Amino acid sequence: MEMSTMVNPEINLSDLPDVEAVTFLPVSEKYRTMRLALWGTVQLLLLAALLSPYLLYRFGGEEDLAAFSQWWWPVAAQAVLATLWGLEEWKGFQRRGYAVRDRDITYRTGWLFRSTTTVPFGMIQHSELSQGPVSRMMGLNHLKIFTAGGSGNLRIAGLAEEDAQTLRSVIEARTRR
Amino acid sequence: MNPDLAVPTRQHPLGVIILATKFSWHVAKAGWPALLGLSFGNIKWYHLLVVPAVFLVVGGFAFVYYLRFRFYVEADALIVERGIFQRERLQIPFERIQAVQLFQGPIQQLFRLTGLRVDTAGSSGNEVELVAVKLSEAEGLQQFLRSKMDGPREGGGVQDAEGLPPPDTALPEADPLVSLGWADLLKVGLSQNHIRSAFIGLAVVLSLFQGVEEQVSTWIAGLPTMALAFAGLAATALILPSLVLMMFVGVATSVVSVILRYWRLHSTLGEDSLSLQMGLLRRNVFEVPFQKIHLTEWKSNWLRRALGYETLRIQQAQAEGGRGGVRIFIPAMQAHHRAAMEERLYPDIGAGEVVFDVVPARRLRWILFALAASPALVVLSSPQVVNVLMGLLWLGFVFWTTGQRYSSLRMKVYCNAVVLERGWFWRTRTVIKLSQLQGVEWKRHALLERRRIGHIVFHTAAGAERFGYMDKGKALALRNFALNQVHSAYGHGAD
Numbered sequence: 001m002e003m004s005t006m007v008n009p010e011i012n013l014s015d016l017p018d019v020e021a022v023t024f025l026p027v028s029e030k031y032r033t034m035r036l037a038l039w040g041t042v043q044l045l046l047l048a049a050l051l052s053p054y055l056l057y058r059f060g061g062e063e064d065l066a067a068f069s070q071w072w073w074p075v076a077a078q079a080v081l082a083t084l085w086g087l088e089e090w091k092g093f094q095r096r097g098y099a100v101r102d103r104d105i106t107y108r109t110g111w112l113f114r115s116t117t118t119v120p121f122g123m124i125q126h127s128e129l130s131q132g133p134v135s136r137m138m139g140l141n142h143l144k145i146f147t148a149g150g151s152g153n154l155r156i157a158g159l160a161e162e163d164a165q166t167l168r169s170v171i172e173a174r175t176r177r
Numbered sequence: 178m179n180p181d182l183a184v185p186t187r188q189h190p191l192g193v194i195i196l197a198t199k200f201s202w203h204v205a206k207a208g209w210p211a212l213l214g215l216s217f218g219n220i221k222w223y224h225l226l227v228v229p230a231v232f233l234v235v236g237g238f239a240f241v242y243y244l245r246f247r248f249y250v251e252a253d254a255l256i257v258e259r260g261i262f263q264r265e266r267l268q269i270p271f272e273r274i275q276a277v278q279l280f281q282g283p284i285q286q287l288f289r290l291t292g293l294r295v296d297t298a299g300s301s302g303n304e305v306e307l308v309a310v311k312l313s314e315a316e317g318l319q320q321f322l323r324s325k326m327d328g329p330r331e332g333g334g335v336q337d338a339e340g341l342p343p344p345d346t347a348l349p350e351a352d353p354l355v356s357l358g359w360a361d362l363l364k365v366g367l368s369q370n371h372i373r374s375a376f377i378g379l380a381v382v383l384s385l386f387q388g389v390e391e392q393v394s395t396w397i398a399g400l401p402t403m404a405l406a407f408a409g410l411a412a413t414a415l416i417l418p419s420l421v422l423m424m425f426v427g428v429a430t431s432v433v434s435v436i437l438r439y440w441r442l443h444s445t446l447g448e449d450s451l452s453l454q455m456g457l458l459r460r461n462v463f464e465v466p467f468q469k470i471h472l473t474e475w476k477s478n479w480l481r482r483a484l485g486y487e488t489l490r491i492q493q494a495q496a497e498g499g500r501g502g503v504r505i506f507i508p509a510m511q512a513h514h515r516a517a518m519e520e521r522l523y524p525d526i527g528a529g530e531v532v533f534d535v536v537p538a539r540r541l542r543w544i545l546f547a548l549a550a551s552p553a554l555v556v557l558s559s560p561q562v563v564n565v566l567m568g569l570l571w572l573g574f575v576f577w578t579t580g581q582r583y584s585s586l587r588m589k590v591y592c593n594a595v596v597l598e599r600g601w602f603w604r605t606r607t608v609i610k611l612s613q614l615q616g617v618e619w620k621r622h623a624l625l626e627r628r629r630i631g632h633i634v635f636h637t638a639a640g641a642e643r644f645g646y647m648d649k650g651k652a653l654a655l656r657n658f659a660l661n662q663v664h665s666a667y668g669h670g671a672d
Binding site for chain 1 (some may be wrong): 471494495532614615616617621622623636637638639640641653656660661663664667
């Protein structure tokens with residue numbers, strides 16, 4: 001009850017600290033390499049799958065190529081999707097970043113699908129650094145931030161080792177109060 | 178602290194019977210297909226001995242479980258020790274407790290005992306149930322936990338050394354909220370969604386085979402299995418008489434389930450909590466502090482509105498992954514009930530000043546219309562007069578409905594509350610507190626960004642609430658405001 005009466009309604013809205021005004025710090029460049037490598041691998045595998053009738057005909061001793069007469073449709077569809085996804089990765093990486101203010105952390109991602117999420121430090125329950133085998137090889141860390149209910153959880157992926165540690169200690173210090 | 182509560186205690190001895198019944202019920206539910214299969218085979222009389230043998234084993238199991246189940250209270254946590262093969266000691270810190278609920282199934286009512294359920298916001302499966310406690314003890318424990326849940330409060334109103342306050346004087350300034358009589362129950366039952374009721378029946382029957390009836394059973398706790406089986410069977414047939422039958426079954430299921438759930442519902446609004454009791458076969462007593470309420474949602478359909486009723490859903494913090502979390506429904510909320518409730522829960526709404534009053538961008542209306550109008554394109558496949566007329570009729574209808582839908586969308590932001598209204602046929606009013614927000618998200622895709630439109634998402638402990646197609650400038654100002662309110666409510670922590 002006290003909570004709702006302690007805030008002062010007479011607030012000048014244009015004077016409030018603006019989330020948009022902060023500068024976003026990028027995540028590690030290596031993370032782009034990792035994402036693009038993933039993109040390339042998936043595209044290659046897909047292409048191989050789409051062209052498999054032809055590959056079987058050419059190298060596998062298959063004699064019938066009738067199923068392959070309409071090959072350009074799926075390949076064109078893949079090209080479009082690959083371009084969109086590639087754009088999302090490339091342009092999206094330039095937008096990907098995090099910003100820390102005194103009382104909250106903001107994470108921005110995406111170019112086609114843009115999202116900017118702000119989580120107050122006071123609401124963070126715990127945080128966690130995680131690494132998969134590939135990201136360990138590249139020295140990258142993913143920082144997960146957990147809030148009550150799980151709806152506001154953040155995952156800041158692709159942080160360089162020291163950035164991850166710094167960010168984590170900042171969060172821990174602010175969360176504990 | 179009350180000395181009685183600090184001593185590890187077993188439940189009431191009659192709990193053995195209740196536990197045995199509970200376990201038998203689980204075994205019977207899991208094992209009835211096997212029994213059915215067995216009955217087709219060539220059985221001798223002594224094969225039937227399996228049944229009493231199973232019950233004997235279950236009874237023994239219940240007895241050992243009873244012996245090894247103890248609960249007590251430590252300085253800052255409720256402790257439960259339980260388990261037969263694998264011992265566990267559950268430690269539930271008071272401030273993690275979301276709700277303490279008393280419940281009485283038929284057997285508990287017979288023995289004048291009560292069960293006590295403690296829900297936490299931790300990972301799922303963390304709730305704890307005592308099944309057999311004397312009513313007075315349970316009420317004492319409930320009051321005790323309730324007084325500890327908020328953490329230390331100013332004013333020192335929490336009784337400590339002298340033990341517990343007598344239960345019946347617990348809430349001196351409680352105002353009556355909704356109470357249901359027979360006529361109200363009937364009205365609530367008749368204004369349920371009967372189609373859903375009928376399908377719940379079907380779902381229950383289907384899920385018996387898969388053992389996932391937990392989700393469904395939360396909807397219709399305590400309904401006799403036979404009635405549900407009947408409803409489900411009816412739902413599988415699709416011919417006309419069966420549809421009529423299904424409708425009857427749906428209505429009957431609705432009415433019966435409403436009577437079972439909301440029988441003698443009585444709720445009161447305290448100074449800082451809501452208390453509520455209801456139910457016939459399984460009677461529940463809830464005590465929910467306002468502080469632990471993360472979302473309230475008032476819902477109505479046209480029939481309910483005609484009766485002046487809305488159904489309230491109260492949502493507490495969910496476990497990680499969005500599952501669990503206590504949800505309480507209160508039907509038959511009238512306008513003055515809602516006003517009284519909101520006055521207590523969200524005093525800033527009544528205080529008036531609307532900081533943001535938002536309607537979605539006009540574009541949304543045309544997006545909705547285009548989506549709903551697309552079936553009319555079928556006309557193009559055979560443009561005959563009749564088809565064109567049908568198509569035009571559809572366009573007109575859809576133009577009207579999407580217009581209604583569009584104009585029903587509204588968000589009002591007060592100094593601490595966000596009120597989201599949507600729907601014109603099924604109307605929903607969702608209220609969340611800014612001070613409880615877990616995060617604020619601003620999202621849009623590239624095409625919307627060009628038009629400076631996007632969606633604002635409020636992440637709460639009870640799930641995400643979204644208001645779509647909002648003007649960018651206003652949304653960003655709203656985000657700044659929301660974050661400011663969170664920070665100022667949360668205190669001046671960081672340094």
